[in-house]
Structures are given as C-alpha cells and as structure tokens.
Amino acid sequence: MAKQINVALIGNPNTGKTSVFNQLTGLNQKVGNYPGITVEKKEGICKLPRGLKAHILDLPGTYSLNASSLDENVVIELLLNKSDKDYPDVAVVVSDVENLKRNLLLFTQIKDLGIPTILVINMADRMERKGISLDVDLLEERLNTKVVLVSARKNTGIDELKEAIINYRHISDEPCVNASVIAPEYFDRLRKAFPKQSLYKLWLVITQDVNFGNINRKEITNSDYFDTKSHTELKKLQHKETILRYQFINGVLKETMKVDASSAKDLRSRLDRVLTHKVWGYTIFFGILLLIFQAIYSWSSYPMDLIDETFAFLSEWTKTTLPAGAFTNLIAEGIIPGLGGIVIFIPQIAFLFFFISILEETGYMSRVVFLMDRIMRKFGLSGKSVVPLVSGTACAIPAVMATRNIESWKERLITILVVPFTTCSARLPVYLIIIALVIPDRAVWGFNLQGLTLMLLYLLGFGVAIGSAWILNLILNIKNRSHFVIEMPNYKMPMGKNIAINVVEKTKSFVFGAGKIILAISIILWVLASYGPGDNFSNANQIVSEQYNDQNNISEAELDEEIASFKLKNSYIGIMGRGIEPVVAPLGYDWKIGIAIISSFAAREVFVGTLATIYSVGSDEEETIKNRMAAEINPILGGPLFTFASGISLLLFYAFAMQCMSTLAIVKKETNTWKWPVLQLVVMTLFAYFVALAAFQLLK
Amino acid sequence: MKRTLADLKRGERGIIKEFSEENIPLKLLEMGCLPGNEVEMLQMAPFRDPMYLNINGSHLAIRREIALLIEIDLIS
Numbered sequence: 001m002a003k004q005i006n007v008a009l010i011g012n013p014n015t016g017k018t019s020v021f022n023q024l025t026g027l028n029q030k031v032g033n034y035p036g037i038t039v040e041k042k043e044g045i046c047k048l049p050r051g052l053k054a055h056i057l058d059l060p061g062t063y064s065l066n067a068s069s070l071d072e073n074v075v076i077e078l079l080l081n082k083s084d085k086d087y088p089d090v091a092v093v094v095s096d097v098e099n100l101k102r103n104l105l106l107f108t109q110i111k112d113l114g115i116p117t118i119l120v121i122n123m124a125d126r127m128e129r130k131g132i133s134l135d136v137d138l139l140e141e142r143l144n145t146k147v148v149l150v151s152a153r154k155n156t157g158i159d160e161l162k163e164a165i166i167n168y169r170h171i172s173d174e175p176c177v178n179a180s181v182i183a184p185e186y187f188d189r190l191r192k193a194f195p196k197q198s199l200y201k202l203w204l205v206i207t208q209d210v211n212f213g214n215i216n217r218k219e220i221t222n223s224d225y226f227d228t229k230s231h232t233e234l235k236k237l238q239h240k241e242t243i244l245r246y247q248f249i250n251g252v253l254k255e256t257m258k259v260d261a262s263s264a265k266d267l268r269s270r271l272d273r274v275l276t277h278k279v280w281g282y283t284i285f286f287g288i289l290l291l292i293f294q295a296i297y298s299w300s301s302y303p304m305d306l307i308d309e310t311f312a313f314l315s316e317w318t319k320t321t322l323p324a325g326a327f328t329n330l331i332a333e334g335i336i337p338g339l340g341g342i343v344i345f346i347p348q349i350a351f352l353f354f355f356i357s358i359l360e361e362t363g364y365m366s367r368v369v370f371l372m373d374r375i376m377r378k379f380g381l382s383g384k385s386v387v388p389l390v391s392g393t394a395c396a397i398p399a400v401m402a403t404r405n406i407e408s409w410k411e412r413l414i415t416i417l418v419v420p421f422t423t424c425s426a427r428l429p430v431y432l433i434i435i436a437l438v439i440p441d442r443a444v445w446g447f448n449l450q451g452l453t454l455m456l457l458y459l460l461g462f463g464v465a466i467g468s469a470w471i472l473n474l475i476l477n478i479k480n481r482s483h484f485v486i487e488m489p490n491y492k493m494p495m496g497k498n499i500a501i502n503v504v505e506k507t508k509s510f511v512f513g514a515g516k517i518i519l520a521i522s523i524i525l526w527v528l529a530s531y532g533p534g535d536n537f538s539n540a541n542q543i544v545s546e547q548y549n550d551q552n553n554i555s556e557a558e559l560d561e562e563i564a565s566f567k568l569k570n571s572y573i574g575i576m577g578r579g580i581e582p583v584v585a586p587l588g589y590d591w592k593i594g595i596a597i598i599s600s601f602a603a604r605e606v607f608v609g610t611l612a613t614i615y616s617v618g619s620d621e622e623e624t625i626k627n628r629m630a631a632e633i634n635p636i637l638g639g640p641l642f643t644f645a646s647g648i649s650l651l652l653f654y655a656f657a658m659q660c661m662s663t664l665a666i667v668k669k670e671t672n673t674w675k676w677p678v679l680q681l682v683v684m685t686l687f688a689y690f691v692a693l694a695a696f697q698l699l700k
Numbered sequence: 701m702k703r704t705l706a707d708l709k710r711g712e713r714g715i716i717k718e719f720s721e722e723n724i725p726l727k728l729l730e731m732g733c734l735p736g737n738e739v740e741m742l743q744m745a746p747f748r749d750p751m752y753l754n755i756n757g758s759h760l761a762i763r764r765e766i767a768l769l770i771e772i773d774l775i776s
Contacts, residue, residue: 064730102732102758232722242729269742276743276752370761373750383750407725483725484766488752488759
C-alpha cells in the first residue's frame with residue numbers, strides 16, 4: 001500500500017474550510033476527539049488520482065498561530081511537533097476571496113514554519129460579483145507557493161487542489177516573512193543558543209501558553225544566552241510581528257489584487273440594515289425562534305408516533321413469536337422498549353440540528369451575538385453566550401464546549417454554569433409525553449396549546465438560565481477584562497451537503513453515545529423489575545389468588561393483572577421505589593416515576609425508556625407508552641396519576657434538575673475542578689425539587 | 701479634541717491613529733485593526749454598544765469600551 005499523504009486543512013473561521021473538507025472527503029470522514037481534551041477532531045480520507053490517497057485533518061478554525069483557546073492550541077501543538085503521526089506533509093490554508101488580506105496573515109505564519117503550504121482561495125465564484133480580480137501567477141510568485149482558486153459551493157477547483165496535493169514535493173518550504181527583524185538582537189541570541197532549531201518555531205514556543213510535548217519552554221527561557229522578556233515586552237513584539245506581516249501582505253496584494261469598489265455595493269449591507277436593526281432585528285430573531293419551536297413540535301410528532309407504535313408492535317411480536325422464557329422477556333420487555341426510548345429522539349434532534357446549522361451556515365448567528373451582547377452583559381454573560389444557550393437546546397455538552405470563544409473567563413464560567421438550564425433535546429421526550437397527557441390538544445388564536453406549552457418551557461429554561469446568571473454575576477468575584485471581538489461573516493446560502501453531514505454526524509453521535517447508557521439501564525431495570533427477594537415475590541400467584549378467593553366477580557384477566565402489579569411492587573425495583581416514595585409523593589409522583597427520576601440522573605432521556613420498561617413488565621397488552629401512562633392511578637390520592645398538577649410538577653422538575661452525568665463530566669473538564677459541577681448538581685436539583693413541590697401543592 | 705472609534709456615527713469613516721497597545725487584544729490587531737488603516741461604522745446596537753465596523757475590509761463587532769481606546773482621524 002502506498003503511503004498516504006498527510007494533509008492539514010487550516011484556515012480562519014468562516015472561510016468555508018469545512019465545505020472544502022466535505023468536498024474532498026465526502027462521507028468518508030469521522031469525528032472524534034483529540035486525546036485527553038474535548039476538542040472535536042475531524043479527519044477523512046480523500047481519494048486522489050492515480051490510486052493515491054490523502055489523509056485530511058480538518059483543524060479547528062483560527063485567526064492566527066497566537067493561540068487564545070483550547071481549539072487553537074490544537075493547531076499550534078500539531079504544527080510544532082514533527083513526530084506527531086498527523087504532522088502534515090503539506091498544509092492547505094483555506095482563505096476566502098473577500099477577506100484575503102486577513103486570511104493571508106495565518107498563511108504567512110504557517111509558511112514560516114517550513115511546511116509546504118498550498119493556498120486555497122475559496123468562494124472564487126463570488127469574485128466577479130464583488131468586482132475582484134486576481135493575478136494568480138504573480139501571487140504564486142510573490143508567496144512562493146501554489147495557489148488554487150476553489151469554489152466549494154460550485155465544486156470547481158477541487159480537482160486542481162487534489163493535483164496540487166499530489167505534487168506537494170515541488171512546493172517550496174522557504175519562509176516568506178523574516179520575523180526576526182522585529183528584534184534583531186533578541187533573535188540573534190536565540191539563534192546562537194539553539195543553532196539547530198527554526199527561529200520562528202522557537203519564537204512561537206516562547207510566546208504561546210501551550211504545553212508542547214517535545215519541547216521544553218523552560219529550557220529555552222532559562223538559557224544563559226539571553227534575558228527573559230516580560231509579558232508586556234513579548235506582547236509588544238507580537239504586535240510588531242503582526243504589523244510586519246501586514247506590511248508584507250499589503251505589498252503583495254497591491255500588485256496582485258484589484259477591487260472595483262463600485263460593483264461591490266451588495267446584499268450584505270441591505271440585509272444588515274434590517275437584521276441588526278434596533279427594532280426589526282429583535283422582532284425577527286424572536287420570530288425565528290417561535291417558528292423553529294413550532295416546526296419541531298408539529299413536524300416531528302408524526303415520525304415519533306410512528307416510532308412509538310412500531311416499537312410497541314415489535315415488542316408484542318417478539319413475545320408471541322419467540323419461545324416463552326426469560327430471554328424472550330428480556331428482549332421484549334427490556335431491550336426493545338429501551339431501544340424505542342432512544343430511536344424516538346431522532347426526529348427532534350435531527351430537526352433541531354438542522355435549524356441550528358442553518359442559522360450558523362448563513363452567518364445569521366453572528367448578528368444575533370451582536371444584537372444580544374449588551375443585554376446579555378447585564379446578566380454577566382456575553383453576546384457570544386447566545387450560541388451556547390441556543391445550541392444548549394440540542395445538548396449541553398457541545399454547548400459547554402462552544403463557550404470556548406468567550407474571551408472573558410467570568411463570562412465564560414457563568415455561561416457554562418447556566419447552560420444546563422436550557423432545554424436540551426433529552427428533556428424533549430419527557431416534555432412531549434407529559435404535555436400530550438396533561439395539556440389539551442386544542443388551538444387558541446391559531447396556536448396549538450401543546451406547542452405553546454413547549455415554547456413556554458423553552459422560554460422558562462432560558463429565563464432561569466439568565467436569572468441565575470444575574471445572581472452568579474453578583475456573587476462571583478472574578479476580575480474581569482473583556483476582549484470581545486467577533487467577526488461578522490458575509491451572508492451565504494446554506495449548503496445542503498454541509499447541513500446534511502452535520503445533522504447526520506450530530507444525530508449519530510448523540511444516539512450512539514446516549515444509546516449505550518439507555519440500553520444498559522433498561523436491561524438493569526428489567527432485571528430489577530423481573531426478580532424480587534423473599535416469599536412475597538415468588539409466591540405472588542398464591543398470595544393474590546387467596547386474597548381474591550372469596551370474590552367471585554373477578555375475571556381471569558383482572559386477576560392476572562393484579563398478580564403482575566403485586567409482583568412488580570415486590571420486585572427489587574418496587575422495594576427501592578417504595579423506599580423513595582415518601583420523598584416524591586409530595587410532588588405528586590408514585591414510586592414508578594421515582595425510579596424513572598433516579599435513573600434519569602444517568603441521562604434524562606432514560607425517563608421515557610424507564611417508564612416503558614417498568615410498565616411493560618408484566619403487561620401482555622400491546623399498548624403505546626402514552627396509553628399505559630394515561631391509565632396509571634395515583635396510589636395515595638386515587639384518580640389518574642398524570643393530572644394537570646402532577647404533570648406540571650414533573651415538567652418543572654425536569655426543566656431545572658441537573659440530571660446528566662456527561663454534562664457534569666464535561667463541566668469538570670472545561671473548568672478544571674469538581675467545584676463547579678458539584679455546585680450545579682446540588683443547587684439545580686434542590687431548586688427543581690422545591691419548585692416542583694410548590695407547583696403540585698398549589699395546583700392540586 | 702481626541703476623537704475615538706466610539707465617536708463615529710453610522711456611515712462615517714476614519715483612519716486609525718496610534719493607540720496604546722497594552723489594552724488592545726492581539727486578536728483585534730490580527731484582524732486588521734492597525735494604525736493607518738481605514739475604518740467605517742456600519743451599525744450600532746442599542747446604546748451604541750457593541751459597534752459593527754468595517755476595519756480594513758474585515759467586518760467586526762467590538763464593544764464600546766475597546767472602541768474608546770482607539771484614536772482616529774475623521775475622514776470627511
């Protein structure tokens with residue numbers, strides 16, 4: 001097998017780097033994590049002409065090699081470590097033709113590392129409309145590299161890029177800017193101290209706050225040959241370096257690029273005038289949110305009903321087809337309902353990710369950040385907190401990771417702490433099934449009441465998140481220096497391929513990640529529900545039959561049901577559940593819901609699966625989960641278990657309680673201490689308990 | 701009178717003068733906010749904060765507190 005060419009895709013955010021990646025690899029890609037950290041690692045295989053292959057690594061977007069976040073650290077760590085297995089044979093820097101000047105800054109830094117670097121100028125199809133003309137040959141000469149014009153959207157230039165990757169050995173690895181002129185003496189001493197090392201690499205090691213596995217920063221700065229520079233002096237030099245690079249770039253572009261500004265009056269400013277308007281901007285944002293939630297609710301209800309019924313049917317079919325026994329019962333009552341509890345999520349998660357990726361792809365999300373910054377700051381958050389708070393409606397885990405681009409540590413910490421209040425998709429099945437049970441399916445002023453309830457729950461999540469941020473902002477005493485800078489990318493039509501890949505990838509990783517937990521828990525629950533200690537469980541038939549012996553009016557079927565429910569009550573899970581019933585009864589729940597709440601601490605989405613498993617054990621009828629829940633009777637008060645009061649209480653409990661181990665783990669990772677996740681767990685859960693208690697006692 | 705980025709009205713343009721580097725994030729420089737470059741005020745959020753600017757071809761939003769640190773000459 002021929003050696004694969006290692007390619008690293010590098011570029012500023014919003015240059016269409018991911019589109020280029022998708023065009024090169026198609027669906028031949030996988031998303032993982034860098035070892036030990038939670039930065040997403042996207043890699044794929046690209047088939048090249050003449051039977052060759054390239055391994056493409058899509059590095060996190062960065063504006064320069066001066067790393068200021070974990071994601072950006074990944075880029076510089078890889079590029080400074082020649083022994084890393086992913087160290088690129090060739091770097092491909094993706095730039096956007098409209099922001100070429102700024103994009104070239106990163107290009108010059110990469111090139112100065114001595115790596116052959118191809119420059120991709122993306123969105124070349126826009127050049128004419130923007131009045132931009134480029135002298136590509138001269139640009140290649142000035143930058144001393146291969147330049148490829150690409151339009152990922154129109155799929156042009158990709159073959160040329162593949163050809164350039166094959167021929168990477170012909171690309172010069174000479175640097176283009178001599179950074180040492182910013183402090184000649186300083187660099188001179190460096191050169192004398194470490195004659196074998198590349199000067200620019202040494203400079204990066206000194207200035208970056210990154211852990212390099214193979215280079216020891218102390219060894220360099222403690223060397224006798226030069227005085228250590230203070231932080232301020234280094235920063236001044238970095239400013240000088242930036243200015244130097246821009247001088248070089250301005251010189252190059254002056255010769256090679258012409259922009260006819262008269263044809264550049266564009267859609268962007270007209271759209272911005274409306275979308276960032278003081279009144280219309282907010283109105284439109286709110287309208288979009290309303291639309292998304294209505295759509296998720298009404299569109300996904302059809303596939304969800306179908307999935308629910310299919311799994312009920314499958315369970316029944318297994319029971320009647322396979323030979324009776326413990327194994328069949330495990331499949332029919334443990335595994336199938338458990339799996340159903342996972343699959344039922346797919347429609348909403350897919351829709352949610354679909355909308356979120358559209359908002360991001362179009363460039364609208366940055367406008368929202370702009371509009372919301374001032375308001376969010378009042379609550380100790382940043383405009384950039386909007387992105388985590390919105391993506392928190394899919395899942396708190398990526399949302400916590402999405403806080404990384406918030407510059408101020410205080411604003412970032414508060415965002416991380418309050419994000420779990422937003423309504424993540426794991427709460428959605430719980431909400432949906434309870435809303436379906438206790439809220440009438442009627443329309444008021446053209447809005448479906450159930451849809452409105454769902455929207456209210458989302459708003460409540462946001463409201464509490466923001467309210468607690470405000471409190472945290474008053475309590476936390478952290479010195480705060482904000483360096484808020486955000487790029488406002490040009491508006492783009494979203495690319496179907498990018499959105500499809502995003503939706504598929506995110507849904508897949510969610511389903512498999514959560515799926516494992518759900519499946520394991522449903523099997524455990526089934527075992528706990530199917531077996532019990534002592535005579536009460538094993539002699540259930542006899543005990544119940546004797547109880548009803550003198551009543552002649554009981555039918556065979558009713559007797560069977562009585563036996564089943566007696567067995568469940570005396571199973572291991574029944575005993576545990578009844579143990580906690582006193583705690584949950586004031587909230588309007590029975591012991592079965594108590595069990596579901598406890599297992600929900602592994603992950604919320606377990607709730608529906610747990611109830612499905614508990615209710616299906618011992619029940620012969622093919623029924624949907626919803627019908628079974630509707631038929632439950634409150635053991636203390638009598639009447640249906642799921643009333644308006646207990647339903648609202650349960651909704652509120654799930655809205656506020658911190659029930660997700662994975663989120664706690666990620667918060668620990670991102671904040672580097674157990675202090676914050678433990679605080680979340682205790683405070684949120686207590687708050688949830690008392691709000692639910694108050695709601696039930698007031699409404700019942 | 702000292703004029704800063706924060707004084708620009710919508711649609712007005714200026715040239716960035718020298719500024720005290722210490723309090724300006726490096727990232728802002730990297731995005732093109734350098735002495736001598738042209739800047740245009742595009743939009744302002746309520747209370748003139750944050751501000752949406754075109755700096756040397758880069759479209760950025762920054763907070764008012766940073767804009768106050770960057771001196772400019774107005775282009776009329």
